[in-house]
Amino acid sequence: MQNIYLPELAKIEKITEETPDIKTFDISFADAGAREKFTYLPGQFIMMSVFGFGEAPFGLASTPDRKGYFQCSIKKMGKVTSEIHRLDAGNIVGIRGPYGNGFPVKEIEGQRLLFIAGGIGLAPLRSLIYYCFERRKKFPDITILYGARTVKDLVYKPELKKWQEDKSIKTVLTVDPGGEDKNWTGKIGLVPKILAEMNPFAENTAVVLCGPPIMIKFTFIELLRMGFREKQVITTLERTMQCGVGKCGHCSIDKYYVCKDGPVFNYEQIKTFLEEI
Amino acid sequence: MISEMKKFIISKNELKKILAGIVAENIKLIAPVSRDNAFFLEEVSDAEKIAWDYSNVVKPVKEHIFPMREVLLDFGRGTDPPALDEPEARSSGKEKNPAGNMPPVKEQVIFGLRPCDARSLLVLDKPFLQEKYVDSYYKERREKTTLIAMACLNPEKTCLCSSFENGGPFSSAGSDVLCVQTGQDEFLVEILSEKGEKIFKNPSFAQPSGEVLKKLENLKADSEAKICKALKVPENLRELFEAGTWETESLSCIACGICRYLSATCYCFNITDEFEQRLRYWIPCSFKNYTKMTSGEISREKKSARFKHWYFHKFSYHKDNFGEYLCVGCGRCIKYCPVKIDFTEVLGKIGNSKQEQ
Numbered sequence: 001m002q003n004i005y006l007p008e009l010a011k012i013e014k015i016t017e018e019t020p021d022i023k024t025f026d027i028s029f030a031d032a033g034a035r036e037k038f039t040y041l042p043g044q045f046i047m048m049s050v051f052g053f054g055e056a057p058f059g060l061a062s063t064p065d066r067k068g069y070f071q072c073s074i075k076k077m078g079k080v081t082s083e084i085h086r087l088d089a090g091n092i093v094g095i096r097g098p099y100g101n102g103f104p105v106k107e108i109e110g111q112r113l114l115f116i117a118g119g120i121g122l123a124p125l126r127s128l129i130y131y132c133f134e135r136r137k138k139f140p141d142i143t144i145l146y147g148a149r150t151v152k153d154l155v156y157k158p159e160l161k162k163w164q165e166d167k168s169i170k171t172v173l174t175v176d177p178g179g180e181d182k183n184w185t186g187k188i189g190l191v192p193k194i195l196a197e198m199n200p201f202a203e204n205t206a207v208v209l210c211g212p213p214i215m216i217k218f219t220f221i222e223l224l225r226m227g228f229r230e231k232q233v234i235t236t237l238e239r240t241m242q243c244g245v246g247k248c249g250h251c252s253i254d255k256y257y258v259c260k261d262g263p264v265f266n267y268e269q270i271k272t273f274l275e276e277i
Numbered sequence: 278m279i280s281e282m283k284k285f286i287i288s289k290n291e292l293k294k295i296l297a298g299i300v301a302e303n304i305k306l307i308a309p310v311s312r313d314n315a316f317f318l319e320e321v322s323d324a325e326k327i328a329w330d331y332s333n334v335v336k337p338v339k340e341h342i343f344p345m346r347e348v349l350l351d352f353g354r355g356t357d358p359p360a361l362d363e364p365e366a367r368s369s370g371k372e373k374n375p376a377g378n379m380p381p382v383k384e385q386v387i388f389g390l391r392p393c394d395a396r397s398l399l400v401l402d403k404p405f406l407q408e409k410y411v412d413s414y415y416k417e418r419r420e421k422t423t424l425i426a427m428a429c430l431n432p433e434k435t436c437l438c439s440s441f442e443n444g445g446p447f448s449s450a451g452s453d454v455l456c457v458q459t460g461q462d463e464f465l466v467e468i469l470s471e472k473g474e475k476i477f478k479n480p481s482f483a484q485p486s487g488e489v490l491k492k493l494e495n496l497k498a499d500s501e502a503k504i505c506k507a508l509k510v511p512e513n514l515r516e517l518f519e520a521g522t523w524e525t526e527s528l529s530c531i532a533c534g535i536c537r538y539l540s541a542t543c544y545c546f547n548i549t550d551e552f553e554q555r556l557r558y559w560i561p562c563s564f565k566n567y568t569k570m571t572s573g574e575i576s577r578e579k580k581s582a583r584f585k586h587w588y589f590h591k592f593s594y595h596k597d598n599f600g601e602y603l604c605v606g607c608g609r610c611i612k613y614c615p616v617k618i619d620f621t622e623v624l625g626k627i628g629n630s631k632q633e634q
Contacts, residue, residue, distance in 0.1 A: 249545035
């Protein structure tokens, strides 16, 4: 029988510096069978180990349509992420997963999509965004609003440029006041404020929201003000996790475990939680 | 399945002989021993060391299936690639070694645990074994463990096992064998599983007389009558989440975690790397760090929130997820609480409190 705590060895193929403290890692399993077998949904996550230092959960930032490797964008924050940032291409890490429910891709088919992300919150959305790009017939109307503190803190800059040039989607970028530089052509202002200016259609729209807690809080308030209903707003929750498989207890919120019942929830579900998110 | 329910009478010496036989067969025997004026379930190499005159052991049985601290993985540090087995070698060895890097587990017999503890493993089986992700470390030990429980003749003031379905001082739920001391030198033994049958394989034991069975009923009734605590979970517990009583009841709590560590059913854990090993160890949800995220944010920062979470996990969330309370009424959390918090009293006060909006 399978040992659920035993990671599969994987190699870091490539490292991209996104911002001063965020790197994107291209990772592929050392074992060809494991590489072949690994499939996931946008919104799912993996547990990554740096042996001797620990293990932590990371959202998958790549599209599952790309076989052979996957990507995680990781911000240097604590012990494990600092060790990951110290790694070079060619180094070995341990991977368990994928875990979690993922985004409700079938439910949002045919709806207008509004992606709202802040900072590194774009990483899990990027997985879904590319998933939708591959299936434009099912997702014809895509709007992306992405904000970061400063221009330097925007992730996936070359891709953002491509998205802006693509006339079949609408991409709005913003930085916090004071975060702009002299070449900045995007918006200046916090995400909720820019969202209000955009005044998106609420009807038949699914909102996928991910970012720092404070940004999520005020963006959600703004969405409700504009007539969105709770059910239309989907987000991913963050909790500390040890096992990733619903046993260790750390990520519990109400009767749910963020690792196996989430991390994706809509606000209609969140509203029923006894504890605040 | 065992052929038929088996009950027989055995003397203390015969019982000791059977226990000594277990040790002689090189099977690990865990039994109550007296140490530091208290009783513990520990490995014994000599059946004469077993204690018979105990009410209950301090630490619940869970640690013998789900140790307080165990090594999940072994790997070399600083080697590149890490000295975890090569993937090819690992995948070929997977079938042979179900627990991966888990050291081989010896068969073990746990003798003398109380019915509450035996039942606690049935409760823990659900999250560890009956979910999509089966915990192989737990499973391996669980399968290699035989439980010979000893019915409680003298429950303590803190006991409340009879508040639970299938619970009670004479409950056989979860046991492979249940023993009842029916006389100075007389035990009634009931075989409840194949595992239990393997231990008591001598067919020459005497069948219990009608008199003994009558005595059993009296002892059971006497024991049950001694249980003075009862669990009353407010039916509208979820609606009482915001009750101010949680705050006041948590004031005296020092968040030491004893109630979690000594709970027969609390099973939260941490996973941490220490040099070349990945360890798993128990962690109480009363600790602030329990919900601390890398960002520094703590989901349950307030002590009252951590206090309350334990009640909701045990008596609301776990019931929603697994159909039963995460509690067997062993009463250790009451008995060993350094500030004398009694969860049955807290639930009573919560039930009487007004819902606050």
